[in-house]
Amino acid sequence: xxxxAASSSSLGPSSGPSSASHGNGxxxxxxxxxxxxxxxxxxxLLGDDDATTxxxxxxxxxxxxxxxxxxxxxxxxxxxxxxxxxxxxxxxxYAEGPGRRVGYEDLTAIDWIFEYTKERQRQRALxxxxxTTFPPNGSSSGxxxxxxxxxxxxxxxxRLLDASQVWVVLLLTGLxxxxxxxxxxxxTDWLGDVKxxxxxxxxxxxxxxxxxxxxxFGYEESSHCRGWRRWGVALLGRAEGGGVWVVEYVVYLxxxxxxxxxxxxxxxxxxIYAKHSGIPEIKTVLGGFVIRRFLGVWTLITKSLGLVLxxxxxxxxGKEGPLVHVACCCANLxxxxxxxxxxxxxRKREVFSAAAASGISVAFGSPIGGVLFxxxxxxxxxxxxxxxxxxxxxxxxxxxxxxxxxxxxxxxxMYQVTYDSHWHGFELVPFVILGILGxxxxxxxxxxNMKVAKWRKSTAWLPGPxxxxxxxxxxxxxxxxxxxxxxxxxxxxVSNLFTECSKLVDDQFGLCKTGAASxxxxxxxxxxALLGFCLAAITFGLQIPAGIILPSMAIGALTGRAVxxxxxxxxxxxxxxxxxxxCEPDIPCITxxxxxxxGAAAALAGVTRMTVSIVxxxxxxxxxxxxxxxxxxxxxxxxxxxxxxxxxxIYESWIHLNEYPFLDNSEETTTSVPDMPAxxxxxxVEDLVVLTATGHTIxxxxxxxxxxxxxxxxxxxDPRDAILLGYISRAELAYALHAATQPPRCLPPxxxxxxxxxxxxxxxxxxxxxxxxxxxxxxTLPSGCRLHLALSYFQKLGLRYVLFVDRGALQGLLTKxxxxxxxxxxxxxxxxxxxxxxxxxxxxEAGRVGGLGGDLQTGIARxxxxxxxxxxxxxxxxxxxxxxxxxxxxxxxxx
Numbered sequence: 086x087x088x089x090a091a092s093s094s095s096l097g098p099s100s101g102p103s104s105a106s107h108g109n110g111x112x113x114x115x116x117x118x119x120x121x122x123x124x125x126x127x128x129x130l131l132g133d134d135d136a137t138t139x140x141x142x143x144x145x146x147x148x149x150x151x152x153x154x155x156x157x158x159x160x161x162x163x164x165x166x167x168x169x170x171x172x173x174x175x176x177x178x179y180a181e182g183p184g185r186r187v188g189y190e191d192l193t194a195i196d197w198i199f200e201y202t203k204e205r206q207r208q209r210a211l212x213x214x215x216x217t218t219f220p221p222n223g224s225s226s227g228x229x230x231x232x233x234x235x236x237x238x239x240x241x242x243x244r245l246l247d248a249s250q251v252w253v254v255l256l257l258t259g260l261x262x263x264x265x266x267x268x269x270x271x272x273t274d275w276l277g278d279v280k281x282x283x284x285x286x287x288x289x290x291x292x293x294x295x296x297x298x299x300x301x302f303g304y305e306e307s308s309h310c311r312g313w314r315r316w317g318v319a320l321l322g323r324a325e326g327g328g329v330w331v332v333e334y335v336v337y338l339x340x341x342x343x344x345x346x347x348x349x350x351x352x353x354x355x356x357i358y359a360k361h362s363g364i365p366e367i368k369t370v371l372g373g374f375v376i377r378r379f380l381g382v383w384t385l386i387t388k389s390l391g392l393v394l395x396x397x398x399x400x401x402x403g404k405e406g407p408l409v410h411v412a413c414c415c416a417n418l419x420x421x422x423x424x425x426x427x428x429x430x431x432r433k434r435e436v437f438s439a440a441a442a443s444g445i446s447v448a449f450g451s452p453i454g455g456v457l458f459x460x461x462x463x464x465x466x467x468x469x470x471x472x473x474x475x476x477x478x479x480x481x482x483x484x485x486x487x488x489x490x491x492x493x494x495x496x497x498x499m500y501q502v503t504y505d506s507h508w509h510g511f512e513l514v515p516f517v518i519l520g521i522l523g524x525x526x527x528x529x530x531x532x533x534n535m536k537v538a539k540w541r542k543s544t545a546w547l548p549g550p551x552x553x554x555x556x557x558x559x560x561x562x563x564x565x566x567x568x569x570x571x572x573x574x575x576x577x578x579v580s581n582l583f584t585e586c587s588k589l590v591d592d593q594f595g596l597c598k599t600g601a602a603s604x605x606x607x608x609x610x611x612x613x614a615l616l617g618f619c620l621a622a623i624t625f626g627l628q629i630p631a632g633i634i635l636p637s638m639a640i641g642a643l644t645g646r647a648v649x650x651x652x653x654x655x656x657x658x659x660x661x662x663x664x665x666x667x668c669e670p671d672i673p674c675i676t677x678x679x680x681x682x683x684g685a686a687a688a689l690a691g692v693t694r695m696t697v698s699i700v701x702x703x704x705x706x707x708x709x710x711x712x713x714x715x716x717x718x719x720x721x722x723x724x725x726x727x728x729x730x731x732x733x734x735i736y737e738s739w740i741h742l743n744e745y746p747f748l749d750n751s752e753e754t755t756t757s758v759p760d761m762p763a764x765x766x767x768x769x770v771e772d773l774v775v776l777t778a779t780g781h782t783i784x785x786x787x788x789x790x791x792x793x794x795x796x797x798x799x800x801x802x803d804p805r806d807a808i809l810l811g812y813i814s815r816a817e818l819a820y821a822l823h824a825a826t827q828p829p830r831c832l833p834p835x836x837x838x839x840x841x842x843x844x845x846x847x848x849x850x851x852x853x854x855x856x857x858x859x860x861x862x863x864x865t866l867p868s869g870c871r872l873h874l875a876l877s878y879f880q881k882l883g884l885r886y887v888l889f890v891d892r893g894a895l896q897g898l899l900t901k902x903x904x905x906x907x908x909x910x911x912x913x914x915x916x917x918x919x920x921x922x923x924x925x926x927x928x929x930e931a932g933r934v935g936g937l938g939g940d941l942q943t944g945i946a947r948x949x950x951x952x953x954x955x956x957x958x959x960x961x962x963x964x965x966x967x968x969x970x971x972x973x974x975x976x977x978x979x980x
Contacts, residue, residue: 187820189430191377194746194901197466197883200431207425211247215240250423251436254416255478258440261415262478263485266408266447269393270491270499273404274298276397277574280340281333282315302493337572338562344398345558348391348629349551356387360628362406363388364463365739367413367441369747371434372465373883380437385414392630396574400561401621403575403635405448409463410630412444412482413437431466438464439474445702446479447486448634450497454702455479461698462736465750466883500580504709506676511664513718515652519645519684520719524726526618526640527691531731531738533622538742541626550628557627561620570594570613575639582642582681583707587673596646596677603654607647614643625735633735637692638685645684649677682707683719690723694734741909746901748908750880758908763875764868766907767889767897770807775799775895778810778842783822783834783853790819799888800841800859801895809888809895810841810861817858825853863888868896872907879904 189195216237274296283293284300292300301310316336317329352359358366358379366379378384392407416436420427426436441463445455456475460467486497541547548556565571570578578594586597598606621636653675656665668674686703690696703716727734733741740747776789776798789798797814801807822839825832832853839853847854864882866875868889878884879901889896 187816189375190816191375193375194885195373195375195430195883196885197373197431200429204429204432207429211244215243247425250425251432251474252477254419254423254426254436255439255474256481257419258412258416258436259443259478259481260485261419262408262412262440262443262447263482264489265389265411265415266482266486267489267491269389269404269408271296272393273396274491274574276344276393277399277577280337280397280399281572282313283319285312285314299493334566337566338559341398341400341562341565342555342558344394345400345554345629346551348394348398349554349627351387351391351394352628352630353551356381356384357628358384359387359391359410359630361626361630361739362632362736363410363413363630364406364632365736365743365745367409367437368463368465368736368740369745370413371437371441371463372747373430373434374746375430380414380417382414382418385411385418388414388630395629395631398558398562399565399572399574400558400629400631401575401617401624401636401639402629402631402633403638404630404632405445405634406632407630408448408632409441409444412440412447416440434466435468435471435474438467438471439478442475442479443482446483447497449702449706450483450486450501451702451705452476452479452483454698454705457698457701458695461695462693498706499576500583501706502580502583502585502678502682504585504676504679504707504712506585506673506679507711508676508679508715509667509674511667512652512675513715515648515680516683516715516719517722519641519648519680520687520690520722521726522644522648523641523684523687523689523691523719523723524729525691526637526644526688527694527723527727527734528730530618530622530637530692531733531735533618534625534735535738535742537623538626538739554627554629557620557624561624564616564620568609568613568616570609570643571616575635579635579639579642579681579685582639582646583678583685585676585678596650603650607650610643610647610650614640614647617643626739633692634689637688641685641688642681643684644688646677646681648684649675649680652680653677679712679715682712683715686716687719687723690720691727692735694724694727694732694737696720696724744905746905748876748880748901748904758873758876761872762868763866763870763872763889763899764897766872766875766903767868767899768903769897770895773799773895773898775801775804775807776813776841777804778802779840779844781839783825783832783837783839786818786839787822787834790815790822797886799895799898802842807895808893809863809865809890811856811859812863812886812888813841813855813859818855821853821855821858865890867891875899876904876908 186196186199275294278297282297284295284297286292297310297313300312304310315324315333317333318324320332320336321329323329356378358376358381363379366376370376370379388407388411392404392411395402396404416439417433420433420436426432438459442452442455442459445458446452449455453476456472456479459475460472464471483497487495492499541553547553573581573594581594581596586592595606617636617640621633621640625631625633625636656662656668656675659665660668660670665674682703686699690699693699699720700713700716704710704713731738737749774789774793774795776786778800795815797812798818799812800810802810822834824830825837826834832851837851837853838847839855840847841855841859843856844852844854863886864878864884865888866878868891870889875887878887884901886898886900888898
């Protein structure tokens, strides 16, 4: 489609000296930095040691050899090495093909094809450098053969060391995640309990820093514990009587608000990316997007401390999602130890996928479930080797957590339970009902949470994010304390809801009452579930670390336990009913705890739309193989019902709300694409600003960059035929032009000829060959192809743009942003937002629409410096390509 009103401008040949190719025999020609070299030089230019890319800067070029005539010049397209170079670079552009890249800017997409090509080239160079060729028999002495054997052994060791780096990162990540998870468990447990009381050092050798479970370790019932002192006893000297309940209520309220306030201040002042669960952003990062500081050290510290405080405040949020973010931060920290991984964005994302599995592993005590969670929910690209790497990382984290044993119970998580009873055929009916309720919960929760989030963004009179956290924390504490189901920590509540009455030693929640008293329990359970739904809907999205997995499980478990108790009462009062004839006399027939865990699975499936990973996680939590089938039935029904509300789960809904440039590669996404020719969506050639192969100077190209804020430019042979030669992005062009005017070359901008095609008569000292910076092999499609095919290119290959040609002539351009709008039905929004097409997009109106930090300038326009495939699409200017008007950029470390 024609994306707007950018002027159609073809930059034709201009007068000047005849264009010529640079001979690669002259070292003063454009330095031959290739993949890693170019990235390294960009780092040096940025002055940012922690930036994305990626290698050591290249050595200074040697003095130029004397010019001996044209006979010594080599064809730049030839794989022949420069004869003047004593040690040609193993990644020579002239031998390997085009591939120079500058560092990725913040909020840009990576080039998957380039990254994997760079890795293959590195592996080839490593093999070539470490492979020893033995001389023919008899042509060398025995000492020479021994030396060759030693070199071969050293080469094998070097290749083994290179291959082991990723495993070292995974093991270190697993160790760190397991240790951090144990520390977070202990700290949140103590903060959650200290709102009710503290461990007195005067009794049984207790310590103030001990949680109630640790202080009362060895007591069968917590009410008999003498070391734990409630605040009423500590402040008023009595456990009952007038004013005790009020004092304890006030202390609970004050501490809960203080913890939540501290978490909000930490996030606001030190790391804004530490807010929320982080899973929507991780999905976007794993999909190939770059978000600086999102996985940085400060984010790790803030997320960990903020998560402890937020969970300890008693708000309706969980730590499972944030633990995935923490795990990826740990992986990013250890990746920096090995340049071979740190320098390749694709390999980094494989490690992040494995690290995410370890986060779920320690959150649920479910290593296999963590691997499947990463595969089903998070990862955009999940090769077989990543499956094995994820398993190792998840297993290591679980073993470390087990070794620390934070709950002193041998359990990886507090709500790990085991079941000895079996289910009966008639129970499939209530299990299906729980599945339906879970799907309804998921659909309604997503709608409610999205409405609250949109209201926060669109309402100007609301207070700041810290004040919002204080208000919600106060409301939550006021509601939680009178209801003993809600007053407890979510993990403790879920643990009691899951447990069978026969194994529940301390029934502090009254779940095992019998007779008429159990009816009141059902009412309280349902009431707590409804209040939890409302509080979770307004809490998830605040600027504090917060997950939604555990609150969803708690709400589902409350509902499931209520349904289980109802079925139990029914069976107890009508044992002769036909459905209950399979029950054995004098043996409990119904286990309400199993209904709780099936309700939790259904609620989790309804809100996340996951299936297989939830079943495996619940199986690992219970260890009961017999309940896999009921869990599968409930999860399946829940997903069907939830999909009737919306195809998006909670994480996909937040991705859509923030307009992250994430294209789901599922089959459901493909089927939703309109069946139309891609030519109806693409930006046509007459609306593109293109560059011709010759006729430019450094000054003229710099003027083009200054005049047009587009993300990149197609390169054609001439304005008339428009034969496509390649595509050069703004970042590469700006860097190449800037570097040519700096030492050692110091070319004059007004007099230096620049070109994109082979010029055999060029003087390498006075011309600039831009072919190394141009993508000479962009992926192309015929303009008559269907949009489904173009979408498959974007989904499967992670492309940023596709060029359309007919018989070699450029016809148009389609970007990731175009596809995003088509998939999300926002074409009318796009047309009315002042957007225009151009050479990679057109200029349009700048805007500010929420986003990651809510304070970053953006262009809702397609190309107002936001990228030919803009990310966040008008939210925070997340762009699909580098956003460089100048190669000098201030920034902190990527990821």
